[in-house]
Amino acid sequence: MRLGIFTDSHYSSKDVTCNVRYNSRSLCKIKEAFEYFSEQKCDHVICLGDLIDKEDSHEKEIENLKSVSRVFSEYDMRISVVMGNHDAFAFDVDEFFSVLGEKYIPVDLFTENTALIFIDACHFKTGEHYKRGDSDWTDTYYPHTDDLRARLARVQGDAYVFLHQVIDPEIRADHRLYNDAEIRAVLEESKKVRAVFEGHYHEGHDSRLNGIRYTTFPAMCEKDDAYYVTEI
Numbered sequence: 001m002r003l004g005i006f007t008d009s010h011y012s013s014k015d016v017t018c019n020v021r022y023n024s025r026s027l028c029k030i031k032e033a034f035e036y037f038s039e040q041k042c043d044h045v046i047c048l049g050d051l052i053d054k055e056d057s058h059e060k061e062i063e064n065l066k067s068v069s070r071v072f073s074e075y076d077m078r079i080s081v082v083m084g085n086h087d088a089f090a091f092d093v094d095e096f097f098s099v100l101g102e103k104y105i106p107v108d109l110f111t112e113n114t115a116l117i118f119i120d121a122c123h124f125k126t127g128e129h130y131k132r133g134d135s136d137w138t139d140t141y142y143p144h145t146d147d148l149r150a151r152l153a154r155v156q157g158d159a160y161v162f163l164h165q166v167i168d169p170e171i172r173a174d175h176r177l178y179n180d181a182e183i184r185a186v187l188e189e190s191k192k193v194r195a196v197f198e199g200h201y202h203e204g205h206d207s208r209l210n211g212i213r214y215t216t217f218p219a220m221c222e223k224d225d226a227y228y229v230t231e232i
């Protein structure tokens, strides 16, 4: 299976935020990424979150998300979008996917020998999900570990895990889930997980621990050509 992956586009009308995020350029970069994924004949495109960024008005946020949706609709590839903390700040989950398109909700995919497993770590450590206007980039947690264990038990062959925030222990703790060690233990126990793909830590990073590869992709808003094709 050939995957096209990008993350942290942070698309908005602002030219630059945090000195290094070129938000308004990201719509063109998303188009460029999709042209490349299409040329490369990707089966499935995955956005690892923070697709958009906040605006001064919610109407503008809706307009921006519709612009992204128009780009997606030009391509005949399966697309899954994992929400990031910035997406969750601007939109509740239901509204996000009703504007972007419900077919882009990330749903676990099980094939004969490979599975894609999606984790939504947009939860506070209380276990509550982020809400519009209420998210925190350092307060991230995945409360459904039993459910994750059960999903991994269904996998035949190799599993690949996707989330916005970070469980790679080599990355700074403020980017990681509170229970990153617990999640890694569940993945390791299954003996099926080959790789974990993450965003959120804009510099990107690669590591390997106990047989699992952790790839954190660099942020599209800070870099040119930050889109990647990977064969699994």
Ligand SMILES: [Fe+2]
Pocket: 050, 084, 085, 086, 137, 164, 199, 200
């Ligand atoms: Fe993020």
